[in-house]
Amino acid sequence: MSLFDIMASILVGINVTMKVTLYGMLYAVPFAFVFGVAQHFTNGIPRLIVTSIIEFWRSSPVIILIYGFYFSLPGLGINLSAMTVGAMVLGLNIGGYGSQAVRAALQALDPGQVEAGYALGFRRLRILYLIELPQALAAMTPTFINQFIQLVKGTSLVSLVTLADMTFLAKALSQIHYAPAKIYTALLIVYFLMCYPATIVGRMIERRVSRGREVSHDL
Amino acid sequence: MQSALPPIAVALSNVSKWYGKFQVLTDINLTVKRGEKIVICGPSGSGKSTMIRCINRLEGHQRGKIVVGDTELTNDLKKVDEVRRDVGMVFQHFNLFPHLTILQNCTLAPIWVRKMSRRDAEEVAMDYLQRVKIPEQAHKYPGQLSGGQQQRVAIARSLCMNPKIMLFDEPTSALDPEMVKEVLDTMVSLASDGMTMLCVTHEMGFAREVADRVIFMDAGQIVETNAPEAFFSTPQHPRSKLFLSQIL
Amino acid sequence: MTFDPEFALSILPRILSTITTTLFATIIGCMGAAALGFLWEIVRRSSKPGRYTMRFLIDFIRSTPLLVQIYFFYFVLPEYGLTLPGLVVGVLALSLYYSGYLAEVFKGGIDSIPAGQFEAAKALGLSRLQLIMFVIAPQMLRNVAAPMGNYFVSLLKATPYLAIIAVPEMLSVALEIASETFRYTEPMTVVGIIFLTLALCFSGLVKVIESRLRLSPKAG
Ligand SMILES: Nc1ncnc2c1ncn2[C@@H]1O[C@H](COP(=O)(O)OP(=O)(O)O)[C@@H](O)[C@H]1O
Ligand SMILES: [Mg+2]
Numbered sequence: 001m002s003l004f005d006i007m008a009s010i011l012v013g014i015n016v017t018m019k020v021t022l023y024g025m026l027y028a029v030p031f032a033f034v035f036g037v038a039q040h041f042t043n044g045i046p047r048l049i050v051t052s053i054i055e056f057w058r059s060s061p062v063i064i065l066i067y068g069f070y071f072s073l074p075g076l077g078i079n080l081s082a083m084t085v086g087a088m089v090l091g092l093n094i095g096g097y098g099s100q101a102v103r104a105a106l107q108a109l110d111p112g113q114v115e116a117g118y119a120l121g122f123r124r125l126r127i128l129y130l131i132e133l134p135q136a137l138a139a140m141t142p143t144f145i146n147q148f149i150q151l152v153k154g155t156s157l158v159s160l161v162t163l164a165d166m167t168f169l170a171k172a173l174s175q176i177h178y179a180p181a182k183i184y185t186a187l188l189i190v191y192f193l194m195c196y197p198a199t200i201v202g203r204m205i206e207r208r209v210s211r212g213r214e215v216s217h218d219l
Numbered sequence: 220m221q222s223a224l225p226p227i228a229v230a231l232s233n234v235s236k237w238y239g240k241f242q243v244l245t246d247i248n249l250t251v252k253r254g255e256k257i258v259i260c261g262p263s264g265s266g267k268s269t270m271i272r273c274i275n276r277l278e279g280h281q282r283g284k285i286v287v288g289d290t291e292l293t294n295d296l297k298k299v300d301e302v303r304r305d306v307g308m309v310f311q312h313f314n315l316f317p318h319l320t321i322l323q324n325c326t327l328a329p330i331w332v333r334k335m336s337r338r339d340a341e342e343v344a345m346d347y348l349q350r351v352k353i354p355e356q357a358h359k360y361p362g363q364l365s366g367g368q369q370q371r372v373a374i375a376r377s378l379c380m381n382p383k384i385m386l387f388d389e390p391t392s393a394l395d396p397e398m399v400k401e402v403l404d405t406m407v408s409l410a411s412d413g414m415t416m417l418c419v420t421h422e423m424g425f426a427r428e429v430a431d432r433v434i435f436m437d438a439g440q441i442v443e444t445n446a447p448e449a450f451f452s453t454p455q456h457p458r459s460k461l462f463l464s465q466i467l
Numbered sequence: 468m469t470f471d472p473e474f475a476l477s478i479l480p481r482i483l484s485t486i487t488t489t490l491f492a493t494i495i496g497c498m499g500a501a502a503l504g505f506l507w508e509i510v511r512r513s514s515k516p517g518r519y520t521m522r523f524l525i526d527f528i529r530s531t532p533l534l535v536q537i538y539f540f541y542f543v544l545p546e547y548g549l550t551l552p553g554l555v556v557g558v559l560a561l562s563l564y565y566s567g568y569l570a571e572v573f574k575g576g577i578d579s580i581p582a583g584q585f586e587a588a589k590a591l592g593l594s595r596l597q598l599i600m601f602v603i604a605p606q607m608l609r610n611v612a613a614p615m616g617n618y619f620v621s622l623l624k625a626t627p628y629l630a631i632i633a634v635p636e637m638l639s640v641a642l643e644i645a646s647e648t649f650r651y652t653e654p655m656t657v658v659g660i661i662f663l664t665l666a667l668c669f670s671g672l673v674k675v676i677e678s679r680l681r682l683s684p685k686a687g
Contacts, residue, residue, distance in 0.1 A: 059666040060659055061624040064638055068655035071645065075652050076469065153532035160631065167535055180542035188531045188539060195530035217577060217585050219512040219599060277586055303592040314583035318605045327601060328591035373587075380591060 001177055006186040009173055013166040014190075020086050020155040020165065027091025028098055028151065031057075032144075035095070036102025037128065058096030063157055065089045070161040086158035094151045101143035105136035138209055145202035149195045156191070166190060227286070228253045228384050228415045229274055234283035236269060243269045244280065245439045253383075256416045258426040258447065261436035262462055267419040270436070271386045274417070275306045288383065304332060307377030311389040313369045315361035321348065321372050322357040325379045333380065340379070347375040351405050367398025371405050378409075385409065387418040421466055423451055435459045475653040478644050482657055488636040489665075492558050493623045499562030500622060501615070504569030508577065509599060511570070521570070528567030533625060536560050541632045557629040565622050569615060576611035577603060612680050616673030624666055627658075637661060 038050045057065075070085045080088075109132055117127035159168035170187040174180050229251040236244040243266045251257055259267050272278045273285060276292050276299045285292045287302045315324050325344035329335045335343070348354045351371035353364075361369055370390055377385060387406065391399045403425050410416055410429040420426070426433055426447045433450040435443040435458075443456040454460045511521035528536075537560045544551060551559075580603065588598045608615075630639035641654035 055667065056663070059620075059624070059670065060663050061627050061638075061666075063625075063627050063630075064655065064659045064662060067638070067642065068651070068659055071651035072655050075650070149530065153530075156532040156534045159534075167532070167538075170535075171538070174542065180539075181546050184535065184539040184543055187535050188527075191531045191535060192527055196526060199526055199530050217512070217580070217582060219509055219577075219595060219603070275590055277589060300592055300594070303590060306590075308587075308590040310583055310587065312581075312583050314581075314587035316584065316587070316602055316606075318609065328593060331597050331601070332592040332594075376591070 001179065001182070003182055003186055006173065006179075006183055007190060010166050010170050010183075010187055010190055013164055013169040016083075016158070016163055016165040016168075017152070017155050017194075020083065020090065020158050020163070021152050023083065023087030024091035024094065024151050024155070025148075027088055028095035028147070031092055031095030032098025032102055034099075036099035036106070039099065039103045040106045054096050054099050056096075057092040058100070060093075062089060062093045062154060063160070065093065066157050066161060082158060082161045082163045086155070086161065086163060090151055090154045090157070094147045094154070097147050097150070098140075098144060101140040101147075102136070105139035106132055108139060109135055142202055142206040142209060145198055145205065149198050149202070152195055152198075153191065226253050227251070228255065228288065229417070230284075230286045231270075231273075232284045234270075234273065234280050234285060236273065236278065236280045236282075243439050244273070247283070247441060249434070249441065251384075251415060251417065253415055254413050255431050256410050256414075256429045257418070257432050257434060258430040259417065259419045259434045259436060260421050260426075260462070261442075265436045266439040267436050268388050271308075271388055271417055271419060274384075274386060275303050275308055277308075304380065305383045306386060307380060307382035307384070308386045309370070309373050309377055309388070309390045311393050313361070313366070313373045313393075315369055315373055315376070317361050320358050320360055321353070321364070324361070324372060325376045328376075329379050343381075344375070344379050347378045348372070350378075350408070351375045352401075365398060366394045367401045370394065370398075370402045374402075374405055374409070384415045384417070387416065387420065389419050389421075391420065391422060427451065435462065437462070470652050470656065471650070474648075474650065475657050478641075478654055479657055481644065482637050482640050482654065482661065485636050485640050486661070488554065488629075488634065489623075489626050492554065492561065492626045492629060492634075492636065493619075495558050496561035496565065496622050496626070497619045499558065500565035500569050500618070503562055503566035505573055505604075507566060507570040508573040511574070512577075525567045525570050528564060529571075533560070533564045533628060534631070536564055537628055537632060553629065553632045553634040557626075557632055557634050561622055561625060561628075564625075565618055568618050568621075572611050572614045572618065573607060575614075576607040579610050580606050609680055613673060613677040616676065617670070620666055620669045620673065623669060624662060627662065 035050060035054050039047060039054065042050055066086060066089050069080070069089055070082060073080055073085070113131050113135065114127055117131045122130065155165060156167040159165050159171065162168075164172075166187060170183050174183045177183070227250055229249070231247050231249045234244055234247040235242065247270060249257075249270075259271070261267055269278055273280050273292075274287060279294070280292075288305060290298050290301050292298065292302060315321075316327070319327065322341060322344055325347065326337065326340040329340040329343060330337055333340075345354055345357065348357055351374055353368055353371055353375075356364055356368060356372070361372070364372065374390075390406070391402050394402065399422070403422060406416075406418070406425065407429055416429075418425075418430075430447045433445055433447045434441055435445075435450070435454075435456065437458045443450070443454065443459045445455065450459070451463065454463055507521050507525055510517045511525075512518070537557060540556045540560050541553065544556065584602055584606065585598065588602045593601065626636060627638035629636050630642060633639070637658050641658040644654045645651045
């Protein structure tokens, strides 16, 4: 088998990889905004609750969450497909990181912006989505792109719960043909080609956001 | 103690330098005798910093020849190291190492470059800190000192390497006015010990007191070389006149 | 079947007995990742070919999944006659993966050191190595303590990946118990809580260290 044939066989799984990514985004983006904003707005006990939920998804190892939810939910009478479990766990984990970017970007804004909004007679939520979020968006974009890459890479974990994504197919292939070097090289290349464009875009945007501080000391 | 024919400390002949297409230095010729004190002035952007930074090769020149002591500066890194060991430099913004104490700032290079023992290096450092009148700050960090004190430490740090030549790049222009004098006093006392000095500064009092020659630069060229008194009272070149009329 | 706290408590010691493997992999992995990341960053700044090679290496590491990198080393190295214990392969893969992220962190840390520091060190005659060791590295570490600590916590949370290459650490013991008893909820919950606790403790530690650094007089 040539490297090219191997890649073709692996790419059969790209639709699963992309589905998990897409469904994962459907969990990640709303979670990031809702919980990031909630953390920004709340104080005391409510904030503690919000923070705990974020920290649960953010600070638990994803691989354990995937195994845990996939294997133990049926025992509790909840039957979710491997796809749902994978997308939910990966998505909420990424969303947990995203929420911190949302909160940090909101907190970094000049408080005068909110005051100006009040002065113009806006209510708090209006101020949030008319004034604060549009300005904060630029600051959170680099993190979002990095987290998107983490999500794409994280989808490889669904191979552990029997979903036939690219990693799963590569592993199956290597059990038929003993050519691990070729097969795993092909797999690495495929993931690289998927994620690298996002890496480049992320770097460009990051450079734009932090413009004016571009220095490099050669050693 | 100077011999009858004093040797040359620094010699620049026909030195030119470009940043990309932009020519910063044009045919600089300057010979500094051992023990001589040169003050360099001129408008901002005229190439003063670039010129003295070429002398310890923080910047490379593209044309001409720079000889420091008896070493010519080329791309040969060993020669660059040799020159840097003998040339001290004091910067506008002090550039002390913030993570090291004052004493450690002063002993770092002697220990690692001159291979002195720690104890000897510390002894020398304390001597120099005494001379710049801040021995009691030896165990503080740079961030805890005033600007004037930091600059005096920077001078002491250079002196600990026992340099033959000292370069100063606007050492007082980042200081609050009340701290300028303490730094200038240190430099005057250094001058009276016979150190070879090249100072970029606009402090006329200092220039009058210690300079053997004042060099005026404009647009990358040495436009006028004169004795300090003559330079400040009767500048020869129209651009020197204009410059002096602006700073006075 | 519901959650049985008694069962959960009874398996706790067995799972905890391999916490040493987790901590070992974390500590060695962090040291390896920091060392490699620093090396990449120094090479990246040393020459033009170094810059392009390292940029590609770092981007490649960051653009491919850790799981696949682990498989790669675990299955491919033996093909070339290099059969290493799973723990060694795992720690190697973790080090390499996180070195890509730390290199970027170090880049930021070095870029924010003022140019005057480099100039002063050169003017004093320090060699490149001395400049890196005595002037750059200490100031860089101060600048990057927080982000570096966060990646260390990430690395800790990635150690259960070692279970998939048969390293006996906490997740693999939990899975083992699950397959023996056909009960998944308790072992997974126990191992999850242990990791969550570890991760939160280490994050807290990172925050404390960060604020200490910010308050110390050297920062001035
Ligand atoms: N690294 C650099 N790259 C490009 N141009 C530079 C650089 N450093 C200095 N210059 C330019 O060279 C000229 C001389 O600078 P400098 O020697 O610092 O002047 P001075 O010290 O007399 O104010 C200025 O026009 C400055 O903008
Ligand atoms: Mg200057």
